[in-house]
Amino acid sequence: MNDTAVAPSSDSVLIVGACQAGVQLACSLREYGYPHPITVVGAEPHAPYQRPPLSKALLHGETTVDSLALRSAEYYAEQGIDLILGERITDVERGDGGGGTAVAESGRRFTFGRLALTTGARARRLPVEGAGLRGVHYLRTADDALELRGSLARAEDVLVIGGGFIGLEVAASARKLGRGVTVALADDRLLGRAVGAPTSEFFLQAHTRRGVRTHLSVQPVRFLDDGSGQVRGAELADGRVLTADLVVVGIGAAPRTELAERMGLHVDNGIVVDAAGLTSDGTTVAAGDCVACPPPVDVPGGLERIRFESVNTAVEQARTAAATLAGRPAAYRAVPWFWSDQFDLKLQVAGLSGGHDHYVVRGDPDSEKFGVLYYHGSRLIAGDFVNRPGEFLALRAALAGGRTVPPEVAGDTTVPLKKLTVEAAAPAAAAGAVHAGS
Template sequence: MTAHGRLLIVGAGQAGVQTASSARDLGWRGPITLLGAEPHSPYARPPLSKAFLNGKATADSLALRTPEFYADHRIDLVRDEHVHSLDLAGDGTGSAVAASGRRWAFDRLVLATGAAPRRLPLEGADLDGVVVLRDLNDASVLAGRLHTADSLVVVGGGFVGLEVAAAAAAAGIRTTVLEIASSLMNRVVSPVTAEIVEKAHRACGIRVMTGVRPARFVDGAQGSVAAVELDNGIRLPASLVLIGVGASPRDALAAAAGLRCDNGIVVDDQSRASDGHTLAVGDCANLPDPSPTPGPAPRLRLESVDNAVEQARAAATTLMGSPQPYRSVPCFWSDQGSLKLQIAGLARPDDDIVVRAGKRPGQHTALRYRGTHLVSAECVNSPIDFLSVRRAIAAGTSLSREAAADTQVPLKKHLSAPVTTGRG
């Protein structure tokens, strides 16, 4: 198979679009078809929980590329087609069949099927007013309901839930956030950063309840939600409920085709699935940790724009027959009202923490160490620190904990002694 073949990309989100774009830029000469299940042109998802809700972004402004881009790059964008089966041959060729009956033959296949919002198997979960947020249609429904809601309960204290809570509180809606864990964002930030974020939300009038579990959603009248009842019996009024408890990879299509799946489509560091030919990128992929940090690379899924773009670029080199293993410093960000959280690198719960208080109220940087190695940073309203640490981790720059704790010297100046690190 050469770059003259037919390339089919199933999934028209950030990862799918980037794969198509990068493959063409690297010299793929054959037809490229990009299949999207939504009726919309490919769009950016992060603003859905922020700018789109407060009216600062529209469906048109979220477009990832212009219509002219697809035409100029000879990318056939097909919308509103849901692929329900794959016929894969041993050499990676085959065909994809949509629910409509349309069929696309391919010489090379990339799966960029993304993830779906998790639901809660609770009484009342299907009531009107209990919503999720993943795509543009979800965001449109949520935005409309926020105009009439007087009380919002957000189930889940992760990025999406807190971003929506901040937007709702700013609009004057009585807002409560429920988190089953003992702290917000417990899977992604340290307790000290979580505490700062929680204080900022409380200061904006948001009620935050941690260590609590919803038991059921209460029907008010005519099938609409009126309250959330907790397992301790407390009942919270709610004319609107957002379920924000994470997402599950859309890997059923791959599994049915015989590809190995385990919390996503299992791929190697060149984005190749278990058949050695099909590629998987973005939120649906279970991949080796791409971080340039010492030690073995555990398998994980990364749900971020940064990963979607960077993994797709690396995957395009695999398509071209000159694979470059995917190596990158994973990055995440979340805008929650006036609070901007940026994370560089991946920390583990047992990593040590060195805290650098900012010079201005609301600033904070938590550096995470694994042994003597700087592996991550959690930066609140500190974009310069974020950029400095991201570059330092990528370059293998050394920074002692003692130096890191010295806030009299800017972090950017501290990070000036490059050393070589690698997986051992």
């Protein structure tokens, strides 16, 4: 046990969670000129890495975990950021003000002046019989991906449970490796939480064209044992059996809030933060997949809080939290965006389409280059683009600049999207306010 206090200054910052948000928070503190000690503690053994390639390039063997590092060891040393890996913080003893001591599972102790939580999320588990069989995988960490990659090399038939981004990216990767692939999901459309109906339908057709079998609105009730402890498929609620020698469960992620709960912070599907990234104790900040924050854009009908799972929002929230710690708080206001790569299809999404009352499809989905623009009244609130990176940039700029594309001309692909944008009539401008620190 090491009782040495790692960070001696009362202004020292301890960041719990060493990945996208945690590393960004540390980097942004230095960018803001924060002069005090910064320590980032992470539970995983790997240097902080990008997660997106885990379901893409890493799975089909095109990259290694080492090459996914967010920053080099030299960078952390130059910036005076103390990176400590393989230590899980299990408790926080509070002192005066924002300070205290964080205690790791190993017994190691870290004193701090200010605390930041960037604890991310974990893969949701499917609590059915057979969930512990060999060949049933989840995908969240680099170690999960390496294990899955090993199993994929030996598998013939892959069953993916879940039709969200990770499930579909794994399905595409497995297909690229020549495996038979079946996707089964409880929802009645793919990507239902993130995109509108036309984009869901496009991905259903695109995966089918590439040999993926899809079962919508089904519920696995147990995984079947081949007699040796190895999975041989899943039984559905309607009695059908889907055969597979490898199962990947991709049914979403749950925020890691256990430490925040232990600290008595307000947690409600994520660590609740205000627009400046402050938690309910008024001094600890939090950012990334673990937080529930006020929506960073105006949402039709209003919405108290939202939790994101994307690189862009983890980075923006971390910048916001760093600004707060550095004494220059600013509200997180920015158009959220994310991407997904499946086969040769790049999906890019900006804004929050949840409150739309109509949409316009721009281009022909069968060409596999098209977009969908979502409206609330005449206000453009979001858009999805497939294999249209230039148009996606125009969409983001329009949303950020409080502009719209009149729905009656939005489908005209003879005119570039950029040229179709006009000033929005009223409140859309607020949706475009970009975070001051970005």
